[in-house]
Amino acid sequence: MTGATRKWTRDNWPIAAAMIQYPNMLADGRSVQDQSAEDWSRTVGEVADAGFTEIDPTDSWLRVADLSPGRRAEFLDVVASHGMTIPAISSSRRSVIDADSGDEYLAYSHRVIDTAAEIGAASVSFGFFEPLTETQKKALWFWTEQGAKNPDDPAIWKKAVARISELGRHAAELGIEVSLEMYEDTYLGTADSSVRFVEEVGLDNVGINADLGNLIRLHRPVEHWLQMMTKVAPYAKYWHVKNYMRIEDEHAGLIATHPVPLESGLINYRTAIRLALEHGFASAFLCEHYGGDGLSVSATNRDYLRRILPRN
Known part of the structure; x- marks a missing residue:
């Protein structure tokens, strides 16, 4: 599956900030959904002050699709007032095959x-990962605890393919690409499974969100990042990028990871992006980082991407 012809250079490639460092629920018990435009502006202004010209209103922070038309217009005015655009919307932990809420999440998608x-x-990004468990919520790094798993059930796999195909056809009618996020213990939990899934969907506008960071951070054996990237590069679309340091000591039985800036971690993004570009990758990036000042590290990651993307 080859992407569209690239139309951007390092200077204008859309590189958005994720909003994962901002909670949906505020300390006073209010939801971000109910904030005033002035409150939204303070948050969006922080992102603009970090040097971003693009923002993804990640729905773990704000469900733009659930705002009334008037409120959505208010939010868009806020974004525009800070000189920013929205190249994509990412959905998190709203799986269309969730046993309890799958139908609701399908309508939401x-x-x-x-x-x-x-x-x-x-672009839009969807995934099959589910809400964090209570154990994951208590952990310093949630990925060190076991989360929900997609069932090893051919009927559910078939349902997942059918529902993503439905969404993909809808998106194609509107000129939107669908990117499916790689995530452990889901139907996109390995490179091989991810490729198999999008090939079964079989739509040109449906591809893979090659978020290899979700996999290399696991405290368990995983496929080498370059092997994974080589497999998924032909299918890469809207791409969440983050990186981790990973230490493996086979003799001690130790695997440990922690978040680091893009240029400092295990994944060589210079090589990974080159692979994707060779297959026609022509989508936006989303910078994410967990821990510390995630926004500032994301800004550092944006600047790194601008140094390694094509000049022309």
Whole structure:
């Protein structure tokens, strides 16, 4: 599956800030959904002050697709007032095959696609990962604890393919690409499974969010990042990028990881991006980072990407 012809250079490639460092619920018990435009502006202003010109209103922070038309217009005015655009919308932990809420999340995902078209975003990102468990919420790093797993059930796999195909067809009608996020213990939990899944969907506008960081951070054996990237590069679309340091001591039975800036971690993004570009990658990036001042590290990652992307 080859991407569209690249149309950007390192100077104007859309590189968005994720909003994962901002909570949906505020200390006073209010939801970000109910904040005033002035409150939204303070948060978006922080992102602009970090040097970002693009933002992804990640729905772990704000569900733009669930705002009323008037409130959505208010939010878009806030984004524009800070000189920013929205190249994509990412959905988190709203799996369309969730045993309890899958139907609700499917309807929501359709609204996300409609909203993306309405606001001029070219991409949406969906995944099959589910809400954090209570044990994960208590851990310093949630990925060190076991989370929910997609069932080893051919019928559920088939349902997942059917539902993503449905979303993909809807998105194609509106000129939107769908990127499916790689994540452990889901149907996109390995490179091989990810490729198999998108090939079964079989739509040109549906590809893989090659978020290898979600996999190399695991305290368990994983496939080498370069092997994974080589497999998924032909299918890469909207891409969440982050990196981790990974230490393995086979004799001691030790595997440990922690977040680091893109240029400092295990994944060589210079090589990974080159692979994707060779297959026609022509989508936006999203910078993420867990721990510390995630926004500032994301800004550092953005600057790194601008140094290694093509000049022309």
